[in-house]
Amino acid sequence: MYRAVKIEKIKEETPTIKTFFFKDNSEPEPGQFYMIWLPGVDEFPMSISYIGDEKAFTVKKIGKGTSAMHKLKEGDKLWIRGPYGRGFKIEDGYALIIGGGSGMATLAPLIERVKGDIIIAARTKEELLFLDRFKDRNVYIATDDGSAGFKGFATELAKEVMDRRDYSIIYTCGPEIMMKKIIDMAIEKGIKVQASLERLMKCGIGICDSCSINGYRVCVDGPVFSNKELAEMKDLGKYKRDSSGRRVPI
Numbered sequence: 001m002y003r004a005v006k007i008e009k010i011k012e013e014t015p016t017i018k019t020f021f022f023k024d025n026s027e028p029e030p031g032q033f034y035m036i037w038l039p040g041v042d043e044f045p046m047s048i049s050y051i052g053d054e055k056a057f058t059v060k061k062i063g064k065g066t067s068a069m070h071k072l073k074e075g076d077k078l079w080i081r082g083p084y085g086r087g088f089k090i091e092d093g094y095a096l097i098i099g100g101g102s103g104m105a106t107l108a109p110l111i112e113r114v115k116g117d118i119i120i121a122a123r124t125k126e127e128l129l130f131l132d133r134f135k136d137r138n139v140y141i142a143t144d145d146g147s148a149g150f151k152g153f154a155t156e157l158a159k160e161v162m163d164r165r166d167y168s169i170i171y172t173c174g175p176e177i178m179m180k181k182i183i184d185m186a187i188e189k190g191i192k193v194q195a196s197l198e199r200l201m202k203c204g205i206g207i208c209d210s211c212s213i214n215g216y217r218v219c220v221d222g223p224v225f226s227n228k229e230l231a232e233m234k235d236l237g238k239y240k241r242d243s244s245g246r247r248v249p250i
């Protein structure tokens with residue numbers, strides 16, 4: 001089930017985020033994810049951030065597993081299974097794509113396939129992800145501390161940008177509280193929306209139920225969901241499940 005892939009190249013993107021490039025025969029769609037296993041350490045889900053001959057995971061250092069991954073060197077192995085889940089559905093028209101923090105990793109392969117404006121948001125200038133990669137696109141920047149671009153949250157900038165022109169679809173990935181506000185704004189304006197959700201994943205293939213939210217399993221029914229499904233999720237932006245399965249506030 002697992003296969004080993006060699007890390008061909010590592011790029012430091014921000015002080016806390018690195019991209020790990022590898023080769024693999026799988027053919028993922030934007031928004032799909034893989035389970036990465038580091039033997040003796042942990043197993044965790046990662047979106048595909050580059051699609052094609054050269055694939056990649058773009059990983060933010062959070063805890064045990066991701067910190068161990070940040071210590072790996074070029075030439076080291078990763079054990080992976082996937083691609084899994086339901087990715088983004090590409091819609092016609094002009095999109096607004098809103099990425100918060102490492103959420104840009106999930107959105108990047110989609111951005112390369114759609115027309116539209118991009119909002120890249122982070123706490124500080126140093127944590128803005130993929131500014132270089134999308135330098136030829138129309139990018140709006142927001143930082144919480146005002147060190148670059150709009151001073152404030154992605155949601156406040158999104159409101160201004162959405163007042164300036166009509167968008168046919170909004171795609172988003174980032175902190176759940178940010179996504180919840182954006183989803184509510186989109187639904188209120190009658191705009192289609194797709195959001196990639198994060199829940200604790202153990203099996204990644206629909207068996208263990210650790211990733212469930214209001215009757216949906218994020219690993220197989222998502223991680224990308226759209227209007228009707230998102231509107232039905234009462235726990236969105238409020239509750240998640242911890243490693244023992246308990247429902248806890250976000």
Ligand SMILES: Cc1cc2nc3c(=O)[nH]c(=O)nc-3n(C[C@H](O)[C@H](O)[C@H](O)COP(=O)(O)OP(=O)(O)OC[C@H]3O[C@@H](n4cnc5c(N)ncnc54)[C@H](O)[C@@H]3O)c2cc1C
Nearest residue numbers: 044045046047058059060062063064065066102105198199
């Ligand atoms: C479908 C999917 C795709 C993902 N894609 C990416 C990606 O492209 N890039 C990326 O950097 N991350 C991504 N993540 C998040 C990533 O899986 C987690 O950051 C990782 O599992 C943390 O593992 P760890 O062992 O380092 O931390 P742990 O030791 O498991 O946790 C350490 C601390 O971080 C908190 N934490 C754990 N998981 C998360 C989380 N998902 N969000 C916020 N806090 C968390 C825990 O509550 C704990 O306090 C994705 C998650 C999902 C579900």
Ligand code: FES
Nearest residue numbers: 204206208209219
């Ligand atoms: S992670 Fe096991 S059911 Fe989704």
